[in-house]
Amino acid sequence: MEDLKAWIPEDMLEKFDFYNYNHAAEILSQSFASEFYGFLDALQAIQISVSDILTPGGNQSPTPPKFSVLLDPDGWKEIRISGDLLVKI
Incomplete structure (x- = not known):
């Protein structure tokens, strides 16, 4: 989970379980930043x-x-x- 703190806000890490397979968070946050952070915004709101x-x-x-x-x-x-x-x- 330590590696996810760079990409996912702390409060979301407490609310949801995230798994980072093959550096998916890093790849998505850099290559598809708009979609990645839009999805995180939706998770925050739900x-x-x-x-x-x-x-x-x-x-x-x-x-x-x-x-x-x-x-x-x-x-x-x-x-x-x-x-x-x-x-x-």
């Missing part, structure tokens, strides 16, 4: 309750619309990504 998390329904639960309200105006869209895993023995 209010998710335990009740929101426990409510079933997938995309119909209360949580996804809260993200949409914050991210859609900036052009963020939900997408599906699929891939194949090739294992050679």
Whole structure:
């Protein structure tokens, strides 16, 4: 977590769990600074309750619309990504 303090505000590190795989925070903050800090701003603004998390329904639960309200105006869209895993023995 020490390495994340350079890129993510301390109060957010206390509110959320962040994992920095292969220097993702450094790369995103430098190469896609507007998107990275815009996303952090959205995380700062979002209010998710335990009740929101426990409510079933997938995309119909209360949580996804809260993200949409914050991210859609900036052009963020939900997408599906699929891939194949090739294992050679």
